[in-house]
Amino acid sequence: MSNAAVIIELDGTGIKEANWGMVTMARMGGTPSEGTGDSKAGLIACIMTPVDDSMRSELESYGISTIVEVVLPQGLETNPDVSARALLSAVKAHQVSSVYGLSTALGKDLLPRMAALAGSPLVMDCFEADARTGMARTSQYSGKTLASIKMTGERIFFGVKPNSREPEKKPVSAEILRFDASDTAIQGLRVLDVQTGDQGKAVSLAEAEVIIAGGRGMKNAKNFDILVQCAEKLKAAVGASRVAVDSGWVPYAMQVGQTGEKVSPKVYIACGISGSIQHFAGMKMSGMVIALNTDENAAIMANCDYYAVADALEVIPAVTRILENG
Amino acid sequence: MQIYVCVKHVPDSAANIHVIDDIRIDPNLAFLLNPYDEHAVTEAVKIKEQHPEAEVIAVCLGPEDAENTVRSALAMGADRGILVQTDSIFDSIETARILHQTITDDGVPGMIWTGKESIDAEGMQTMFRIGALLDCPVATNVVQVALGDNKAVVDSERVGGVVYTYELDLPCVLGAGRGLNTPKYPTFPDVVKSKKKPVKTVSLDAGASSPDGASMKVVKLEPLIQTRTPKAMTGDPDTIAREIVTILLQEAKVIS
Ligand SMILES: Cc1cc2nc3c(=O)[nH]c(=O)nc-3n(C[C@H](O)[C@H](O)[C@H](O)COP(=O)(O)OP(=O)(O)OC[C@H]3O[C@@H](n4cnc5c(N)ncnc54)[C@H](O)[C@@H]3O)c2cc1C
Numbered sequence: 001m002s003n004a005a006v007i008i009e010l011d012g013t014g015i016k017e018a019n020w021g022m023v024t025m026a027r028m029g030g031t032p033s034e035g036t037g038d039s040k041a042g043l044i045a046c047i048m049t050p051v052d053d054s055m056r057s058e059l060e061s062y063g064i065s066t067i068v069e070v071v072l073p074q075g076l077e078t079n080p081d082v083s084a085r086a087l088l089s090a091v092k093a094h095q096v097s098s099v100y101g102l103s104t105a106l107g108k109d110l111l112p113r114m115a116a117l118a119g120s121p122l123v124m125d126c127f128e129a130d131a132r133t134g135m136a137r138t139s140q141y142s143g144k145t146l147a148s149i150k151m152t153g154e155r156i157f158f159g160v161k162p163n164s165r166e167p168e169k170k171p172v173s174a175e176i177l178r179f180d181a182s183d184t185a186i187q188g189l190r191v192l193d194v195q196t197g198d199q200g201k202a203v204s205l206a207e208a209e210v211i212i213a214g215g216r217g218m219k220n221a222k223n224f225d226i227l228v229q230c231a232e233k234l235k236a237a238v239g240a241s242r243v244a245v246d247s248g249w250v251p252y253a254m255q256v257g258q259t260g261e262k263v264s265p266k267v268y269i270a271c272g273i274s275g276s277i278q279h280f281a282g283m284k285m286s287g288m289v290i291a292l293n294t295d296e297n298a299a300i301m302a303n304c305d306y307y308a309v310a311d312a313l314e315v316i317p318a319v320t321r322i323l324e325n326g
Numbered sequence: 327m328q329i330y331v332c333v334k335h336v337p338d339s340a341a342n343i344h345v346i347d348d349i350r351i352d353p354n355l356a357f358l359l360n361p362y363d364e365h366a367v368t369e370a371v372k373i374k375e376q377h378p379e380a381e382v383i384a385v386c387l388g389p390e391d392a393e394n395t396v397r398s399a400l401a402m403g404a405d406r407g408i409l410v411q412t413d414s415i416f417d418s419i420e421t422a423r424i425l426h427q428t429i430t431d432d433g434v435p436g437m438i439w440t441g442k443e444s445i446d447a448e449g450m451q452t453m454f455r456i457g458a459l460l461d462c463p464v465a466t467n468v469v470q471v472a473l474g475d476n477k478a479v480v481d482s483e484r485v486g487g488v489v490y491t492y493e494l495d496l497p498c499v500l501g502a503g504r505g506l507n508t509p510k511y512p513t514f515p516d517v518v519k520s521k522k523k524p525v526k527t528v529s530l531d532a533g534a535s536s537p538d539g540a541s542m543k544v545v546k547l548e549p550l551i552q553t554r555t556p557k558a559m560t561g562d563p564d565t566i567a568r569e570i571v572t573i574l575l576q577e578a579k580v581i582s
Binding site: 078080081104105106108109112113115116117119120121122123124125135138139140141142143144145146147148149150151152153154187188189190191192193194195196197204205206209210234251252253258259261266267269277278281284287288289290291292301302303304305306307308309310311314315316318319321322323 | 337339351417422447454465466486488504538539548566571574581
């Protein structure tokens with residue numbers, strides 16, 4: 001039993017972009033520097049929807065050799081406990097010893113359920129994950145430390161932080177198998193309602209490649225529109241400091257930091273944010289940090305990749321204009 | 327109904343963390359009740375106010391000092407506490423097993439609360455493991471709860487603000503999220519009263535953890551040191567904006 005499987009997440013239009021970095025990680029192991037290359041065994045993708053030709057060729061282009069369509073009981077597709085039980089049966093049936101999923105809104109409700117039902121170890125939010133050694137790396141103590149965690153057991157689970165690895169293609173051809181889990185029963189948990197709120201259609205913070213975040217320096221709720229407009233051009237998500245949330249300018253779901261979302265975009269643009277320890281706890285895993293602040297002595301200016309002593313309310317609209325008109 | 331609240335003794339988030347022996351943190355710092363567990367205790371006490379027959383029991387696995395954390399929960403209104411005393415560090419598989427064993431040895435849980443995560447290990451899974459052991463439903467990041475006839479209706483908020491409303495059979499395990507309530511911080515008389523409340527200390531018997539090979543062990547812990555070297559962008563807003571676009575295009579390659 002040495003198969004690896006990835007759980008593919010979907011969005012309204014098909015397979016989420018964030019999956020491909022995870023698939024690459026599952027194929028190659030955790031660290032690009034290891035250089036051991038692709039593992040010989042094929043990679044299984046579990047997907048909770050019928051797979052059409054375009055999905056199939058996308059999955060094939062990233063090295064998926066077996067696609068398992070997991071058929072859920074009709075009407076219970078949003079029940080995370082039912083999905084977890086169905087997926088667990090599917091991975092057991094395919095002799096899967098390591099399971100990769102995304103540490104996203106869905107993954108955080110799904111992967112711990114699966115690992116708990118299986119009695120198996122799980123590391124959430126890992127940015128390195130290697131099935132061959134059972135090693136995962138994640139941050140602990142509010143981003144103050146990095147932990148290397150060794151998992152042992154018959155089956156291990158990785159919750160992979162989006163954007164942890166650059167996707168790399170590796171074309172193969174795949175067979176499609178069906179796993180009928182339509183008889184999975186409800187066990188004490190029923191979904192009464194799902195409210196998407198206004199965040200539903202915007203780019204999610206956890207998965208965004210680019211985040212533009214605003215703090216006290218944005219001065220009011222209205223000025224966050226400036227960030228939203230720029231974010232639309234960049235396909236970015238909009239984040240906020242706790243001050244912006246506590247002032248009532250934006251909802252709590254947008255808060256980045258120790259008591260908010262922990263994010264890992266490729267680029268984090270901080271507008272009018274001073275860079276407190278608690279804010280850093282949520283965004284220090286970002287690839288590149290760009291800071292716009294009127295105070296050259298703000299903490300963030302000494303702990304970023306690019307900074308400008310400037311008014312964010314003037315710079316960001318200029319960025320939007322350039323993206324619009326070139 | 328017995329309501330158990332699992333509380334964790336964690337380092338103060340404002341404290342500086344020093345790594346020793348490459349594998350653990352220097353424990354000479356301020357520890358307190360995990361912030362998300364404060365929401366859990368507060369909610370359990372609120373439920374007791376509506377259901378006076380209920381009993382709220384704080385359960386903690388931790389070192390001798392963790393009695394302070396149990397006492398904090400008592401000062402916030404829990405009726406009594408249980409400290410499973412140990413100097414060892416357990417992974418969440420073992421922790422859930424020990425907490426489950428302790429709770430079922432003590433009584434008959436109608437509800438078990440935890441925080442949605444602990445701010446030290448940030449594992450986000452102990453509640454699900456307790457639920458699996460008790461064979462009962464689980465919801466995490468709970469921001470609203472209403473008790474019905476042998477049922478709980480809860481709002482569970484996913485990251486990004488999407489809210490799932492679940493109905494769970496009792497007993498159930500719930501992970502408290504920040505939006506659930508505003509923790510009621512104890513007054514001085516609360517603290518005095520809590521000193522008289524019973525805390526049972528049990529020592530860990532080896533039988534509690536039955537190792538079947540499934541484990542996760544921190545093999546290395548390193549301070550996260552920032553290695554960014556800030557470069558200045560200068561000029562008028564338009565010039566800075568052009569430079570940002572160039573960086574996004576050429577260096578970060580996030581736009582094309
Ligand atoms: C237990 C605890 C948990 C916390 N959790 C979080 C958390 O999760 N997330 C979080 O963010 N905070 C958190 N905080 C709060 C944190 O300590 C800071 O208070 C907060 O991050 C500061 O927000 P800020 O940077 O927006 O505001 P400030 O620190 O006031 O900074 C505003 C910055 O904007 C600059 N500025 C003003 N006008 C402009 C302009 N026009 N253009 C450019 N720059 C401008 C100023 O120079 C200043 O640097 C927590 C605190 C505690 C105690």
